[in-house]
Amino acid sequence: MERVNRVALIGTGAVGSSYAFALLNQGVADELVLIDLNKEKSEGDAMDLNHGLAFAPSNKKIWFGSYDDCSSADIVVITAGANQKPGETRLDLVEKNTSIFKSIVESVMSSGFDGIFLVATNPVDILTYMTWQFSGLPVHRVIGSGTILDTARLRFQLSEYFEVDSKNIHAYIMGEHGDSELPVWSHANVAGRSIFDRIHDHPEKYHVEDLDSIFEQVRDAAYHIIERKGATHYGIAMGLVRLTRAILHNENAVLTISGYLQGEYGEDDLYIGVPAIINRKGIKEIIQLNLDSEEKQKFSRSASILKESMEPVLNKYKDA
Numbered sequence: 391m392e393r394v395n396r397v398a399l400i401g402t403g404a405v406g407s408s409y410a411f412a413l414l415n416q417g418v419a420d421e422l423v424l425i426d427l428n429k430e431k432s433e434g435d436a437m438d439l440n441h442g443l444a445f446a447p448s449n450k451k452i453w454f455g456s457y458d459d460c461s462s463a464d465i466v467v468i469t470a471g472a473n474q475k476p477g478e479t480r481l482d483l484v485e486k487n488t489s490i491f492k493s494i495v496e497s498v499m500s501s502g503f504d505g506i507f508l509v510a511t512n513p514v515d516i517l518t519y520m521t522w523q524f525s526g527l528p529v530h531r532v533i534g535s536g537t538i539l540d541t542a543r544l545r546f547q548l549s550e551y552f553e554v555d556s557k558n559i560h561a562y563i564m565g566e567h568g569d570s571e572l573p574v575w576s577h578a579n580v581a582g583r584s585i586f587d588r589i590h591d592h593p594e595k596y597h598v599e600d601l602d603s604i605f606e607q608v609r610d611a612a613y614h615i616i617e618r619k620g621a622t623h624y625g626i627a628m629g630l631v632r633l634t635r636a637i638l639h640n641e642n643a644v645l646t647i648s649g650y651l652q653g654e655y656g657e658d659d660l661y662i663g664v665p666a667i668i669n670r671k672g673i674k675e676i677i678q679l680n681l682d683s684e685e686k687q688k689f690s691r692s693a694s695i696l697k698e699s700m701e702p703v704l705n706k707y708k709d710a
Contacts, residue, residue, distance in 0.1 A: 395638045396421040398455075398463040400494055401470025402432045405510060408627035409469060410452075414439055417447035418635045423455040423463070426470070461501040465637060467630060468494060468521070471511035476616055483512050488520050488703045495524035506637060506672045509648070510535045510630055514567045516700045518648045518661040520707070530673040534648025537563040537663030538629040539622075540571055541646040543608045551604060552588060552596070554580050561585070562646050562679070563608065564663050565692030571663065572688040573605045577679055633668065640670035649673050655681070657693045660700070 397419045399406050406426070413419060422439075426432040433454045440452050460466055471487040491511070498507075507525060509518045509532070518534030525532060540563035542556075549556035561578035565571040578585045589596040615622045636643040649666045651657045654676045667674040681689060 394420045396423065396459075396463045396465075397634060398423045398425060398460045398466045398498075400425045400466060400468045400498070401511070402426040402428070402435050403469065403473070404621045404623040405626055405630075406467075406469040407435050408623040409467065409510075409630050410435065410439055412627045412631045413634065414442060414446050414450060414452070416631055416635070417450075418631055419450065419465075419638060421451045423453055423459040425455055425457060425459070429454065457497040457501050459501075460498045460503045463503060464505045465508055465634060466498055466503060466505060467508045467510065467634070468517075469510045469630075470494060471517075473621055476613075484516055484699060484703055487511055487513075487517055488707065491517055491520055492524055492707065495521050499525055505531070507532045508535070508630065508633060508637075509533070510626060512567070513699070515648045515661045515663065515696050516703065519650075519700060520703065522650065522661070523707070528672075529650035529652075530671060532650070532661075533633065533668070533672055534661055535567070535626060535629055535633065536648030536661075537565070537567050537571060537646040538633065539626045540567060540608055540611075540663070542625060542629060543611050544573060544605070547604045547607055548578070548580075548585070551600065552580055552585075562665055564646065564665075564685075565689055566696050567648065567663055569609065570688075570692035570695045571609060572685060572692060573601070573608070574679060574681065574685055575601060576682045576685060636668040637670060637672065642667050642669045642674060644668075644677060647673070649676050651676065651693075654678050655689055655693075656686075657690070660693060660696055662693055662696060 402424050424432045424436050436452050436454045471490050507521050509521050511517050514534045522532040544561050544563050545556040545559045548559045558581045562574045563571050580588050612622050644665050645668050646665050648661045649664050650661050665677040
């Protein structure tokens with residue numbers, strides 16, 4: 391019997407519907423089932439998406455369904471939850487979204503699901519950890535979107551600055567997907583050449599001091615977008631499709647996701663943004679970069695902030 395790749399999407403708000411649209415446009419997955427409390431809206435999304443199939447690169451079965459449809463899903467993508475409001479940090483959403491996730495994950499698992507969870511809801515690092523806890527799945531099959539979008543934002547900002555296609559910019563944002571994240575300048579390069587070498591080659595155009603403002607634009611991007619349009623959803627939707635493709639196509643792609651650390655980078659028992667190899671099994675391997683002393687310190691601080699923020703929900707749900 392021919393294998394059919396099924397993705398179950400839980401949450402068809404701004405991020406979820408953007409993900410579904412990007413998935414259709416890129417021809418990723420054979421089946422897409424939409425699951426949401428708002429039945430009317432999700433049914434409308436399924437109808438609307440189906441009407442675009444004639445223009446899509448490949449055929450796809452799309453429908454509004456239920457948690458039962460997760461039983462044979464390869465990937466369950468969770469974008470449901472309370473959104474970040476103007477003035478809120480991602481960590482402000484911990485309590486309310488953990489409660490929502492407990493119900494979602496238990497409903498998915500009761501269907502007999504045995505695939506990979508892909509979590510995008512904020513605070514993504516903590517909710518990915520809680521998804522792992524609630525699901526009982528191995529850590530390599532629970533993946534958070536982590537700093538995949540922050541990394542894309544950094545590559546975009548550097549491409550604008552150096553006037554080079556972002557596909558030829560290689561740089562990572564690591565740590566919490568939030569205010570304590572850090573740029574890994576020590577490994578950032580343009581076409582294999584260190585950004586510091588490129589700056590040195592063109593002192594009349596580029597300056598090391600500019601890197602601080604570039605990173606600030608990346609770190610604070612969500613706040614600026616939320617102020618202007620209420621939510622960020624196109625960028626993260628594209629990142630989620632990239633992750634979906636890497637899993638379903640067994641790509642062994644290196645992407646900055648929220649992965650579970652077991653001693654890597656001197657940290658243990660937390661999900662946090664790190665580069666990792668992603669394939670059909672989920673997280674194949676966490677990539678350990680040789681960070682410089684300042685980067686190590688910032689990563690450790692970011693991990694501490696995450697652990698501190700996670701403690702109240704862990705205490706609340708550990709016996710649940």
